[in-house]
Amino acid sequence: MTALLEVEDLHVAYGAIEAVKGISFNVDEGQVVTLIGGNGAGKTTTLRTLSGLLKPTEGDIRFRGESIKGKAGHEVLRLGIAHAPEGRRIFGRMTIQENLDLGAYARTDDGVSKDQDRVFELFPVLGERRGQNAGVLSGGEQQMLAIGRAMMSRPKLLMLDEPSMGLSPIMMQRIFSVIDELQQAGTTILLVEQNAQAALSLADYGYVIETGHIVLDGRGEDLLHDENVRKAYLGED
Amino acid sequence: MSAEAVEEVAPVLTAQGVTKQFGGLTAVNNVDFEVHEREIVGLIGPNGAGKTTFFNCLTGMVVPTKGLITFRDKQIFGPAPAWRSALLRREHDAHSADRITQIGLARTFQNIRLFPNMTVLENVIVGRHCRTSEGLLSAIGRGPRFHRTEREVRERSRELLAFVGIKRQDDELARNLPYGDQRRLEIARALATDPGLLLLDEPTAGMNPNETRDTMELVKRIRDLGLAVIVIEHDMKFIFNLCDRVAVLVQGQKLVEGTPTEVQGDPRVVEAYLGSPAAGEDES
Numbered sequence: 001m002t003a004l005l006e007v008e009d010l011h012v013a014y015g016a017i018e019a020v021k022g023i024s025f026n027v028d029e030g031q032v033v034t035l036i037g038g039n040g041a042g043k044t045t046t047l048r049t050l051s052g053l054l055k056p057t058e059g060d061i062r063f064r065g066e067s068i069k070g071k072a073g074h075e076v077l078r079l080g081i082a083h084a085p086e087g088r089r090i091f092g093r094m095t096i097q098e099n100l101d102l103g104a105y106a107r108t109d110d111g112v113s114k115d116q117d118r119v120f121e122l123f124p125v126l127g128e129r130r131g132q133n134a135g136v137l138s139g140g141e142q143q144m145l146a147i148g149r150a151m152m153s154r155p156k157l158l159m160l161d162e163p164s165m166g167l168s169p170i171m172m173q174r175i176f177s178v179i180d181e182l183q184q185a186g187t188t189i190l191l192v193e194q195n196a197q198a199a200l201s202l203a204d205y206g207y208v209i210e211t212g213h214i215v216l217d218g219r220g221e222d223l224l225h226d227e228n229v230r231k232a233y234l235g236e237d
Numbered sequence: 238m239s240a241e242a243v244e245e246v247a248p249v250l251t252a253q254g255v256t257k258q259f260g261g262l263t264a265v266n267n268v269d270f271e272v273h274e275r276e277i278v279g280l281i282g283p284n285g286a287g288k289t290t291f292f293n294c295l296t297g298m299v300v301p302t303k304g305l306i307t308f309r310d311k312q313i314f315g316p317a318p319a320w321r322s323a324l325l326r327r328e329h330d331a332h333s334a335d336r337i338t339q340i341g342l343a344r345t346f347q348n349i350r351l352f353p354n355m356t357v358l359e360n361v362i363v364g365r366h367c368r369t370s371e372g373l374l375s376a377i378g379r380g381p382r383f384h385r386t387e388r389e390v391r392e393r394s395r396e397l398l399a400f401v402g403i404k405r406q407d408d409e410l411a412r413n414l415p416y417g418d419q420r421r422l423e424i425a426r427a428l429a430t431d432p433g434l435l436l437l438d439e440p441t442a443g444m445n446p447n448e449t450r451d452t453m454e455l456v457k458r459i460r461d462l463g464l465a466v467i468v469i470e471h472d473m474k475f476i477f478n479l480c481d482r483v484a485v486l487v488q489g490q491k492l493v494e495g496t497p498t499e500v501q502g503d504p505r506v507v508e509a510y511l512g513s514p515a516a517g518e519d520e521s
Binding site: 014017036037038039040041044086087088125136137138139140141142143144162165166167168169170171172173194196232233 | 259282283284285286287288289290347348349409413414415416417418439442443444445446447448471473510511512
């Protein structure tokens with residue numbers, strides 16, 4: 001079986017500074033795959049490149065067997081890859097409803113309202129305040145909107161960049177159970193998360209990135225019990 | 238300074254009955270709050286509880302609906318004297334962010350607000366300029382005093398970058414820094430204003446446990462410089478290990494305040510915020 005997403009020898013640079021230095025990894029259909037690593041490792045750069053926001057300098061990205069390298073963001077979304085970016089990036093001067101509508105903008109099927117109900121069920125505050133400008137939401141609520149907006153495209157591959165950022169402990173538990181449910185429903189998920197403990201507990205497979213290279217990979221559970229990973233990323237001595 | 242000794246000292250910051258309404262929504266509701274010298278106070282609460290709005294009230298980003306806020310005996314916000322209201326009809330003119338920075342409050346932002354297209358060093362220099370007296374004429378004339386001041390500002394800014402642990406090129410653009418370094422850079426910029434009170438809004442968001450631990454050490458070093466610190470954070474290990482005192486906001490109101498141990502064990506806090514310890518897997 002070919003993987004849903006295949007990344008091969010990907011290099012990405014900001015001007016003269018190379019942030020991603022030749023990484024390769026696969027995401028199989030129906031899996032939750034996580035990228036973990038410290039700040040500046042290149043995780044966010046990788047996701048931004050996959051969704052067409054940055055252009056790779058070398059390497060290839062294949063989605064369902066076809067190269068999507070160099071495609072623009074809207075084309076990548078149409079193919080079925082959605083991205084809830086780091087730092088939310090919601091449209092503050094548009095309403096919550098409009099933000100969600102934009103998430104579904106590229107869709108032509110008639111399941112949109114059902115998915116919207118699902119988002120409101122997961123995050124009731126978004127439904128209660130759907131007519132308000134998204135900019136008035138608190139930081140954590142904006143994070144919920146960013147995840148909801150990404151879900152609205154009903155992606156085949158959902159990329160979440162630190163979905164738990166800014167969320168209260170209760171809400172963080174909910175986010176992880178949402179990720180679990182989405183996977184049960186057949187969505188493939190690529191997860192970047194600083195809460196490595198939670199991410200690895202949930203993930204089928206994980207990759208550890210350091211300064212632009214993949215230094216370790218393995219089943220989520222194995223990495224969770226790996227001595228080096230524990231020391232470096234789970235904050236345990 | 239121990240927690241017991243703190244009680245004896247007059248607070249540096251006092252907020253009384255601070256309320257902020259946005260239309261019909263009361264985001265902050267009659268909150269009393271105090272911070273003492275060299276004290277680290279945590280502010281926690283569910284998403285949308287009003288934590289950031291409370292910070293915004295303290296730092297002049299929004300004008301409170303009512304309340305009284307003083308810092309080291311200087312009024313930051315409060316009812317204006319009657320004569321001034323009558324003459325100027327500008328009750329809140331003193332409640333501006335730049336004046337509050339001048340008085341000694343500095344902050345970081347949850348949604349990072351650096352100057353993205355300025356360099357790392359320039360971002361810190363901007364924070365320093367509220368403490369220099371060089372004006373437009375001096376910038377045009379470029380005399381020896383101007384150059385000396387600029388040199389001092391640069392040196393101080395570099396020291397601060399080292400203090401917060403940013404090991405990057407001075408001329409790198411702020412927008413190209415990873416999230417964790419952007420947060421540290423915001424702290425350096427805030428420290429450049431020589432504050433007496435530093436307000437940190439989710440300083441460890443986007444950091445892994447090791448980086449979070451470094452940040453905890455950084456906040457302690459900042460306290461040891463003689464600053465008071467208020468910190469909003471959802472990482473409970475961070476809050477409970479770092480803070481002398483913790484206040485919990487729920488729906489705009491202060492629900493509980495006390496030592497980390499008191500707050501951690503309070504069933505109301507567990508219910509509203511922490512979630513039951515065993516709820517890790519199910520959808521509670």
